[in-house]
Amino acid sequence: MFSLQHKTAVITGGGSGIGRAIATVFAQQGAEVFILDLNKSTADEAADAIIASGHKARAYAANVADQKQMKETIAAIAQEAGRIDILVNSAGISHIGRLDNTTEEDFDRVYTVNVKGVYNAMHAVIHQMKQQGGGVILNMASIASSVGLNDRFAYSMSKGAVLTMTLSVAKDYLKDNIRCNCISPARVHTSFVDNFLAKNYPGQEKEMFEKLSKTQPIGRMGKPDEVASLALYLCSDEASFVTGTDYPLDGGFIRLNS
Template identity: 60%
Template sequence: MGKLDNKLAVVTGGGSGIGRAITEKFAAEGALVALLDFNEEQGTETVDAIKAEGGKAQFYKCDVSDSAGIASTFDSIKSEHGNVDVLVNNAGIAAVGNLETCTEEELDRIYNVNVKGVFNCLKSGIPQMLENGGGSIINLASIASSIGIPDRFAYSMSKGAAYTMTLSVATDYVDQGIRCNSISPARVHTPFVDGFIAKNYPGQEEEVFKKLSATQPIGRMGQPEEIANMALFLASDDAAFITATDFPVDGGFIKIKK
């Protein structure tokens, strides 16, 4: 038996990187996964790959920053598959810059996806979990939620919000069977990271990749599957006694100084 047999899981940003690893892991453990993503090509490809392996998944194209669209998507999921048991708020975007270089437009862009996007999914997912008598929520925070990262003002703001929303939801719904935890990755090697480096450091990709990898005390970036393993644990009954907790999966970044 899989650890998520007969569970309905929603994973936002599930078409690539960490989100895809979580989606595939959950499906392999028996969940029916509703994959929410803005990128139709990546989302469809991931669902097709899961089905080819005998797993269960369905793609829903949506923008997490669109509250009406998210509400409609969760309504569709409920009518087609029932109430949500597990919600993973993974969708997110990044930004480089400090307070002085961060524009109002940049701050709004980051806020709309990384903060409002989490809020929208919580707002639609929690009522379904209450009808079920409980559920598990996992928010993707970051090491930037708890320590200062140079030139990441807007991103750090948004991930700090993801962490504190985790604490608030866990506190407000602990008596109603809903657990809410967060995962704080350090740098994880995904297509997102490769694209981020290429966009912000053109011509310096190899040098910057090595530099970013070297900042992890363990000596390398994480792999998406390593974050997915933690997400599976938190989603499953193995973590039934765990809520309101952040789990750094960071190669020692927060605690080990070199």
């Protein structure tokens, strides 16, 4: 079950964190993965690790906010691989701030990466998927798409847009056999969390990590591999009846945090 043999998967933000975990699991299940990341060395490192384990991976430097670059990159992958079966939009940035202290520059930066970046990747791949008779798009949203979070104004805006773009694409391309879903994680323990704590709470990292972990009713943060496992299901043929759906992966945050 959940085999991705003979499938081609493009993963934005695949050089680190959740994106890298997804790329690794997809490759283990037989997919040829194309890792897109703003940092080419990070993408190369992730691809090299996959290749060293006996699986197929290629790395590309790509800025999701640059539509021309994304179109050229996706076109090159489609030409090389012959088709693109799966697109995972994992590239994204975070931002901390309320409405009154979010600058226009901060707002534009979050929008450009988290909203326009997802649009650019989907826009670049949709014609190829229509032409080949189908495909799967999976977007990384957030619990911020569905509930109010303190100090996450711009980030919540962007992830709400990801959720609604997902629903729109799922609706519009039903007849083209293109499925589109999204995952909404709560806090997931990645290097971003560690760097955030080191920068904002020097000397208090352990205490703050435990505090953030306990905001999930289950009592801990998620793991990138857990997101990757759900992504594998949603992008596999076993999920062929699933489209236009948001999957909270939140340790009970949305429903049990009352």
